[in-house]
Amino acid sequence: DAKTTQPTSMDCAEGRAANLPCNHSTISGNEYVYWYRQIHSQGPQYIIHGLKNNETNEMASLIITEDRKSSTLILPHATLRDTAVYYCIVRVAFDSSNTGKLIFGQGTTLQVKP
Amino acid sequence: GAVVSQHPSWVICKSGTSVKIECRSLDFQATTMFWYRQFPKQSLMLMATSNEGSKATYEQGVEKDKFLINHASLTLSTLTVTSAHPEDSSFYICSASLRPERGHGYTFGSGTRLTVV
Secondary structure, three states, X not given: OOOOEOOOEEEEEOOOOEEEEEEOOOOOOOEEEXXXXXXXXXXOEEEEEEOOOXXXXXXXXXXXXXXXXXXXXXXXXXXXXXXXEEEEEEEEXXXXXXXXXXXXXXXXXXXXXX | OOOEEEEOOXXXXXXXXXXXXXXXXXOOOOOEEEEEEEOOOOOOEEEEEXXXXXXXXXXXXXXXXXXXXXXXXXXXXXEEEOOOOHHHOEEEEEEEEOOHHHOOOEEEOOOEEEEEO
């Protein structure tokens, strides 16, 4: 699976957009980009995922560059409850020989400040 | 939808005893579940892939005889920490996906905090 690189930590003002970058320069054509977050002492929470196109849901937007070597997770209006560790994960597409397991890196600790 | 329930949420046990942790997919069937371990201030480490009706696949360095995994039904996987020792104290988390072949996201349980004294 392709490796991802994320900044160790970031700050964001409450109410502003939080833009979390992720580099995955060795990503392959059949690998998805997933984003999860983990609030202290809880299980990770699914945010969004994508393959090639930009994606948006009720939580966030995922912007994937045209060459797919990097992506950005956007939380449009960050709140204090968005303070968490955010993980960017590249996952091989599921097939008969691959269960698509998720391998977590170190993630980005996002601190949303009042 | 896609809820994963994990039980217990925390457990304290004596050194040398065994502890069983349950992971259930409440509203979907999961042929594959995953077990992770997380030490304080560290990321999640994948321990094993639990396969319904067959043996689990363990990641390199994980002792299969110490961490017994059973996936007897499409909605239940269990992790048993055998002969637990203080160094096994950790946060254990399971996950499952409704339709992994369609690229669906994986849902995680709320985790089990194990403390071995």
